[in-house]
Amino acid sequence: MTETAIELVGVNKWFGDFHVLKDIDLTVGAGQKVVICGPSGSGKSTVVRCINRLEKHQKGTIRVNGTELRGDAQTIAAIRSEVGMVFQQFNLFPHLTVLDNLMLGPVKARGLTRAEAEKTARHYLARVHIPDQADKYPGQLSGGQQQRVAIARSLCMEPRVLLFDEPTSALDPEMISEVLDVMIELALDGMTMVVVTHEMGFARKVADQMVFMDAGEIVERGAPEEVFAAPKSDRCRKFLSQILQH
Amino acid sequence: MTRYLPFAALLLLGGCSSSSTWGWYVIDPTTASGWINIKFLVSGMGDTILISVIAAAISIALGLMVALPALSHRRWLRIVNRVYVELIRSIPLLPMLFWVFYGLPIIFRSMGLNIPIDPFWGAIITLALSDSAFTAEIYRAGIQSIPKGQHEASQTIGLSYAQTMRYVILPQAIRRILPPLANQFIYIVKMSAFASVIGMQELTRRANELVVTEYRPLEIYSLLIVEYLVLVLIISAGVRWLERRMSADERI
Numbered sequence A: 001m002t003e004t005a006i007e008l009v010g011v012n013k014w015f016g017d018f019h020v021l022k023d024i025d026l027t028v029g030a031g032q033k034v035v036i037c038g039p040s041g042s043g044k045s046t047v048v049r050c051i052n053r054l055e056k057h058q059k060g061t062i063r064v065n066g067t068e069l070r071g072d073a074q075t076i077a078a079i080r081s082e083v084g085m086v087f088q089q090f091n092l093f094p095h096l097t098v099l100d101n102l103m104l105g106p107v108k109a110r111g112l113t114r115a116e117a118e119k120t121a122r123h124y125l126a127r128v129h130i131p132d133q134a135d136k137y138p139g140q141l142s143g144g145q146q147q148r149v150a151i152a153r154s155l156c157m158e159p160r161v162l163l164f165d166e167p168t169s170a171l172d173p174e175m176i177s178e179v180l181d182v183m184i185e186l187a188l189d190g191m192t193m194v195v196v197t198h199e200m201g202f203a204r205k206v207a208d209q210m211v212f213m214d215a216g217e218i219v220e221r222g223a224p225e226e227v228f229a230a231p232k233s234d235r236c237r238k239f240l241s242q243i244l245q246h
Numbered sequence B: 001m002t003r004y005l006p007f008a009a010l011l012l013l014g015g016c017s018s019s020s021t022w023g024w025y026v027i028d029p030t031t032a033s034g035w036i037n038i039k040f041l042v043s044g045m046g047d048t049i050l051i052s053v054i055a056a057a058i059s060i061a062l063g064l065m066v067a068l069p070a071l072s073h074r075r076w077l078r079i080v081n082r083v084y085v086e087l088i089r090s091i092p093l094l095p096m097l098f099w100v101f102y103g104l105p106i107i108f109r110s111m112g113l114n115i116p117i118d119p120f121w122g123a124i125i126t127l128a129l130s131d132s133a134f135t136a137e138i139y140r141a142g143i144q145s146i147p148k149g150q151h152e153a154s155q156t157i158g159l160s161y162a163q164t165m166r167y168v169i170l171p172q173a174i175r176r177i178l179p180p181l182a183n184q185f186i187y188i189v190k191m192s193a194f195a196s197v198i199g200m201q202e203l204t205r206r207a208n209e210l211v212v213t214e215y216r217p218l219e220i221y222s223l224l225i226v227e228y229l230v231l232v233l234i235i236s237a238g239v240r241w242l243e244r245r246m247s248a249d250e251r252i
Ligand SMILES: Nc1ncnc2c1ncn2[C@@H]1O[C@H](COP(=O)(O)OP(=O)(O)O)[C@@H](O)[C@H]1O
Pocket: A015, A018, A020, A038, A039, A040, A041, A042, A043, A044, A045, A046, A047
């Protein structure tokens, strides 16, 4: 029995009158990889963003490594220290070098010395296969390299869980695989991952659980082979046939 | 418009030739009395610059403090910002100057405080206060121009709000903030002329005093305008240099 890393029970969220998440239940065991897919606007980003409190849910419970996510600053800080996030648009700090991007969190939030932080930063830069770009600015890197820096920046905080929100959607096709390769390596190393993506090859390779969302609901879930081979719902079948055509 | 230019030129030339309209002797540097007058007028430059620089420095700090509540997700903090900006922005400078110089000491006295306000600090407080509404708006616009993703990425690596501002947002926003902030300095320099009204011996006050004794308003006020022109042109050159530097820095 693996311990539970993330648990969502009956999570609901509204943007004004708009019911964006409807009774979301999701359990992610430690070391598990969950891939979330679904049409645009179905609420995938919102689910992921609720897990580290970039968005606030209004009903239901979210637990991360056993801690219930409530509104107080202390809990939020505790949960964010265990949960890293990689964004579609990278969101690197353009005014800082790659090395400083990686060191900012460890030095300012975790209180490491600059020497310790630099050692960690160089370690993770090597892990995402760009050890020689440390002194460049993000604007001087390709999209694929920037996203790998963003992954390394998250890793420098030594998180127990990594969230990815469409990490390859903003990339030119030829750069997608270099990012996916890094993510696969992380997955094989045992990182707990929640990944919003339409890269079905990645899902097949690493996902323990596939989740299909539509209109704020989890419509279907299961092992990737099952979902791909025999989607139960029409909506999921239609969606998969559309994205697998490409 | 151009039709009238020859007439205007004619008027000016005619004026120069007939001493009844123009009397440059009051500020003729080749005569002893003219030179003394010039020195008297130009020596107001020190106070004009000093008042402006101190007021600008206060406004730059105050403006940031006023701008930050505008970026809060708490409604009442945003309202505090709006009220401050709208109120301060709508008070004309001269009434505000009178209120600060003549009114504020009374408030201080009623609170049992003995804080006299001399013309120097009266002018500085008024200019800084009045300008802070504009610098606050400059900060707000500059900070809001930084994409939301920068805040979110900072949050996910555990930075506090203050750390996010200090290390991520402001260093990027400064490029949008500095040029208009420097531009505001021109506004302060020009508005510092109002300090003359409460007895501050800066450029305008000195010109007024000399006009009273010499009866040569045309020449003296012309020189006064040139004095401000020189000051403002120097600052403008500085602003343009700053703008070039900020946009040349491609990284940010
Ligand atoms: N801050 C917001 N305010 C209002 N509506 C929002 C906000 N963020 C997202 N939405 C809406 O919520 C829905 C789900 O958004 P999102 O979770 O980003 O979907 P997905 O990631 O699946 O494309 C969309 O219809 C979107 O327009």
